[in-house]
Amino acid sequence: MLWSIGKDSTVLLWLARKAFFGHVPFPLVHIDTSYKVPEMITYRDKFALEWNLNLVVGQNEAALKAKETFPDGKIDRIACCKALKANALKHTLSGEWPRKRMNHQTRQLEYDTNTEPYTGVIVGARADEEGSRSKERYFSPRDKQSDWDVGDQPPEFWNQFKTDFAPGTHVRIHPLLDWTELNIWEYIARENIPIISLYFDQGEGKRYRSLGCYPCTTPVESTSTTVQEIVQELKSGKFSNIAERSGRAQDKEDGGGLESLRREGYM
Amino acid sequence: MEQMNIVIVGHVDHGKSTLIGRLLADTNSLPDGKLESVRLMCERNAKPFEYAFLLDALKDEQSQGITIDSARCFFNTAKRRYIIIDAPGHIEFLKNMITGASRAEAALLLIDAYEGVQENSKRHGYMLHLLGIRQVVVVVNKMDLVNYDEAAFLKVKTEYEAFLGQFGLVPAAFIPIAARDGENMVTPSEKMPWYAGKSVLDHIDDFTQAKDKQELPFRMSVQDVYKFTAANDDRRIVAGTVMSGQLKVGEEVVFFPSQKRSRVKSIEGFNQAPRTTISSGEATGFTLETQIYIRPGDLVVKATDVPPLSGTTFKVSLFWLGRTPMTVGKAYKLKLASTRVTVYLKEIVSVMDASELQTEDNRREIGRHEVAECVLETLKPLAYDLAIDFEDTGRFVIVDGYEIAAGGIVIGQVASEASAVQKYRAQRDASWEKGLVEIQQRQQLLGQRARAVVFVGDRAPELGKLLEQHLISNGRLAYYLGRASVLSGMGADYTGALGREEFVRRLGELAHMFTDAGLIFMTSMQECDDAELEILSVLSDPFEILVVVCGLNPFSQRVPDVQISDAMDLESAKSQVVQLLADKDVVPEYFL
Numbered sequence: 079m080l081w082s083i084g085k086d087s088t089v090l091l092w093l094a095r096k097a098f099f100g101h102v103p104f105p106l107v108h109i110d111t112s113y114k115v116p117e118m119i120t121y122r123d124k125f126a127l128e129w130n131l132n133l134v135v136g137q138n139e140a141a142l143k144a145k146e147t148f149p150d151g152k153i154d155r156i157a158c159c160k161a162l163k164a165n166a167l168k169h170t171l172s173g174e175w176p177r178k179r180m181n182h183q184t185r186q187l188e189y190d191t192n193t194e195p196y197t198g199v200i201v202g203a204r205a206d207e208e209g210s211r212s213k214e215r216y217f218s219p220r221d222k223q224s225d226w227d228v229g230d231q232p233p234e235f236w237n238q239f240k241t242d243f244a245p246g247t248h249v250r251i252h253p254l255l256d257w258t259e260l261n262i263w264e265y266i267a268r269e270n271i272p273i274i275s276l277y278f279d280q281g282e283g284k285r286y287r288s289l290g291c292y293p294c295t296t297p298v299e300s301t302s303t304t305v306q307e308i309v310q311e312l313k314s315g316k317f318s319n320i321a322e323r324s325g326r327a328q329d330k331e332d333g334g335g336l337e338s339l340r341r342e343g344y345m
Numbered sequence: 346m347e348q349m350n351i352v353i354v355g356h357v358d359h360g361k362s363t364l365i366g367r368l369l370a371d372t373n374s375l376p377d378g379k380l381e382s383v384r385l386m387c388e389r390n391a392k393p394f395e396y397a398f399l400l401d402a403l404k405d406e407q408s409q410g411i412t413i414d415s416a417r418c419f420f421n422t423a424k425r426r427y428i429i430i431d432a433p434g435h436i437e438f439l440k441n442m443i444t445g446a447s448r449a450e451a452a453l454l455l456i457d458a459y460e461g462v463q464e465n466s467k468r469h470g471y472m473l474h475l476l477g478i479r480q481v482v483v484v485v486n487k488m489d490l491v492n493y494d495e496a497a498f499l500k501v502k503t504e505y506e507a508f509l510g511q512f513g514l515v516p517a518a519f520i521p522i523a524a525r526d527g528e529n530m531v532t533p534s535e536k537m538p539w540y541a542g543k544s545v546l547d548h549i550d551d552f553t554q555a556k557d558k559q560e561l562p563f564r565m566s567v568q569d570v571y572k573f574t575a576a577n578d579d580r581r582i583v584a585g586t587v588m589s590g591q592l593k594v595g596e597e598v599v600f601f602p603s604q605k606r607s608r609v610k611s612i613e614g615f616n617q618a619p620r621t622t623i624s625s626g627e628a629t630g631f632t633l634e635t636q637i638y639i640r641p642g643d644l645v646v647k648a649t650d651v652p653p654l655s656g657t658t659f660k661v662s663l664f665w666l667g668r669t670p671m672t673v674g675k676a677y678k679l680k681l682a683s684t685r686v687t688v689y690l691k692e693i694v695s696v697m698d699a700s701e702l703q704t705e706d707n708r709r710e711i712g713r714h715e716v717a718e719c720v721l722e723t724l725k726p727l728a729y730d731l732a733i734d735f736e737d738t739g740r741f742v743i744v745d746g747y748e749i750a751a752g753g754i755v756i757g758q759v760a761s762e763a764s765a766v767q768k769y770r771a772q773r774d775a776s777w778e779k780g781l782v783e784i785q786q787r788q789q790l791l792g793q794r795a796r797a798v799v800f801v802g803d804r805a806p807e808l809g810k811l812l813e814q815h816l817i818s819n820g821r822l823a824y825y826l827g828r829a830s831v832l833s834g835m836g837a838d839y840t841g842a843l844g845r846e847e848f849v850r851r852l853g854e855l856a857h858m859f860t861d862a863g864l865i866f867m868t869s870m871q872e873c874d875d876a877e878l879e880i881l882s883v884l885s886d887p888f889e890i891l892v893v894v895c896g897l898n899p900f901s902q903r904v905p906d907v908q909i910s911d912a913m914d915l916e917s918a919k920s921q922v923v924q925l926l927a928d929k930d931v932v933p934e935y936f937l
């Protein structure tokens with residue numbers, strides 16, 4: 079399961095804990111671009127330890143070392159996201175790049191000796207986020223090239239999904255596909271899920287609505303300090319009809335940017 | 346706020362996307378700036394503005410110009426929030442249409458007033474019926490193209506009403522509209538004063554929510570039985586989603602088709618207050634008072650509720666989506682709730698080209714996009730209900746290879762004469778090329794009786810191997826064949842896509858060959874049930890199968906010949922099996 083530390087994937091993680099009665103029987107993969115707000119990393123490690131999670135962290139170490147990134151001024155955003163997110167994810171999942179795993183004894187991340195490829199990922203993508211998402215399935219298979227044939231998705235009905243796969247298939251599972259941003263916050267409220275404080279106003283009249291890398295994500299003007307206030311804000315307040323990712327600069331570079339990145343593997 | 350899924354279907358180009366774009370715009374449900382940005386894009390590309398473009402967010406979709414998948418979008422009325430599903434009209438995308446439509450509680454079906462009732466108008470109407478969507482409003486679009494003429498509207502209405510009537514679907518209303526211009530969409534159209542009915546939006550608000558299934562008998566399909574012993578959690582949780590009814594702590598439950606019984610000890614959950622009742626719609630879990638062996642796919646029913654049907658042969662109505670036709674005699678996998686079984690198409694009763702609803706006989710195949718009534722047969726008994734009684738346990742999908750290739754509903758139970766395995770064995774025996782040696786001769790030569798011994802449970806492989814060693818060192822001819830060995834050689838083409846029974850069938854064939862050769866054949870299965878054992882027994886007949894169970898007994902009918910508790914050491918376990926072989930005169934006692 080991919081865990082970006084954001085609200086959607088944290089809700090997804092919570093659902094896994096519910097589904098497995100307090101346990102999470104699969105690894106949680108976090109792709110660290112190194113430009114995440116430091117608080118996200120603290121939050122990640124804290125709950126990984128507290129909830130006994132099998133946390134696996136991947137990173138494009140080569141690109142970061144060579145400073146081949148957008149914040150370093152070397153490349154544009156699309157190329158940077160592709161390197162730090164899409165490629166990092168792809169090679170972390172395949173096991174080709176080093177993976178770190180949380181050692182619950184030492185409470186540290188350590189290089190993992192297991193380099194087995196993961197054949198599927200569970201992700202928190204939602205249909206209402208972006209037009210291109212609305213064409214996904216709950217179970218979306220990708221073939222070896224990670225190609226995604228939008229026109230030929232498996233049928234899904236009566237709670238029956240494509241769960242048989244030819245060897246070599248990679249599958250993405252999107253349990254939150256039919257959730258909205260509002261559903262997410264209402265569920266956070268209902269379950270009292272500890273959510274990272276970046277989503278709340280810390281007294282400066284600003285909060286994050288969507289979390290990403292700090293060079294590319296700007297907070298929105300909002301004085302919501304609690305989950306309830308956010309729910310209100312989404313229901314009837316100023317955000318009731320403004321797209322959620324409007325604070326994310328990398329989405330704006332080209333019209334189909336998100337679409338092409340999705341094909342590369344960036345969620 | 347109340348929420349409802351509605352689907353919009355219809356023949357290609359009859360105006361679904363336009364209608365949806367219009368609904369979103371007219372209810373102010375578009376994100377700020379969306380309408381302007383689409384208008385701008387049209388201007389930039391020198392294309393006339395279309396409401397349909399609002400939905401066509403995908404690049405390649407716009408270049409193709411047709412809706413290829415069920416988009417989801419949202420709008421609100423004063424009454425509730427709607428999730429609206431646009432289903433593609435093109436026949437090539439029937440599986441996408443089904444994907445979208447199956448989630449809906451109600452449907453709008455569009456027909457172009459100018460083009461009239463088309464093939465897909467009929468097919469979609471029939472699919473809505475099969476999918477179990479009972480609330481349907483028919484919208485006759487593009488009335489502007491027929492000068493808002495009432496006669497043109499009535500012509501479409503009469504023809505289509507008659508078609509839907511053939512299978513008992515009665516639409517809530519027929520509404521004449523012009524989606525592009527908003528006529529009769531939100532407010533009554535001034536251009537069609539002859540129409541006294543409500544607007545599209547008002548009719549949508551008149552749809553009613555699906556009825557709560559809490560009052561119905563209890564049904565839950567076992568998704569899995571969880572043990573988290575590694576994490577110091579000793580609960581044994583039966584997990585699944587309650588499809589209907591309610592269940593309380595202390596109540597007696599029966600697991601079908603095995604008919605094992607127990608009582609609910611506790612309701613389990615994470616981050617929730619302790620509870621004593623679970624009800625329909627909940628994904629949940631419970632523990633039992635006694636340890637019984639249950640498997641994913643078992644159907645949990647309350648002892649006091651009506652039991653489900655159970656058997657190997659049943660009549661269904663299904664639609665076929667597979668690229669290759671469904672063929673009589675070929676093995677497929679059937680998924681019903683959480684159950685997976687191997688299934689064969691036994692007989693085709695009638696095939697209807699859904700657009701014409703005609704019955705054709707003597708067919709051996711069901712082609713792509715066809716709807717058929719047919720008889721299916723499984724190797725293992727399946728617990729199910731008729732779709733008219735219980736939606737969730739009365740419908741299923743069929744997997745061909747790796748793909749979901751069909752969906753269907755159970756419409757009747759069929760008494761089966763001989764079971765599929767028995768027929769299969771009769772055929773095999775008839776074509777068996779017999780040698781000149783009788784089995785008695787072999788047994789005499791080897792000084793033993795040929796038998797198959799099946800070890801069941803976690804410790805089964807170890808025990809099987811020990812016994813093989815013991816017999817061989819005592820001069821008996823025995824052979825142990827493990828699961829991996831079956832799968833790697835004989836079963837190299839076995840992918841699991843066919844279902845477990847195919848593995849069991851192959852194992853049964855091997856048992857037959859080895860025993861026919863006069864050997865004591867041994868194998869182990871981590872899991873097994875009465876039905877699987879029955880398959881093995883039929884296939885290895887006339888040689889009796891001896892059953893050794895290690896740990897929890899998975900059988901409800903078959904009494905194991907030897908039962909080994911988890912506490913017993915392997916040496917003592919071995920002696921028990923050795924004693925069994927002596928008692929059964931498999932090997933002469935003085936040899937042991």
Ligand SMILES: Nc1nc2c(ncn2[C@@H]2O[C@H](COP(=O)(O)OP(=O)(O)OP(=O)(O)O)[C@@H](O)[C@H]2O)c(=O)[nH]1
Nearest residue numbers: 358359360361362363397411412434487523524525
């Ligand atoms: N004259 C007229 N044209 C309409 C009306 N509604 C839709 N159209 C046109 O019909 C054409 C098809 O409409 P769409 O909404 O794209 O049709 P669709 O059924 O969604 O088709 P697919 O997306 O291809 O399945 C477009 O050119 C629309 O402008 C109407 O009320 N009157």
Ligand code: SF4
Nearest residue numbers: 155158159162291294
């Ligand atoms: S969001 Fe910004 S910093 Fe992060 S990967 Fe993309 S371009 Fe680079």
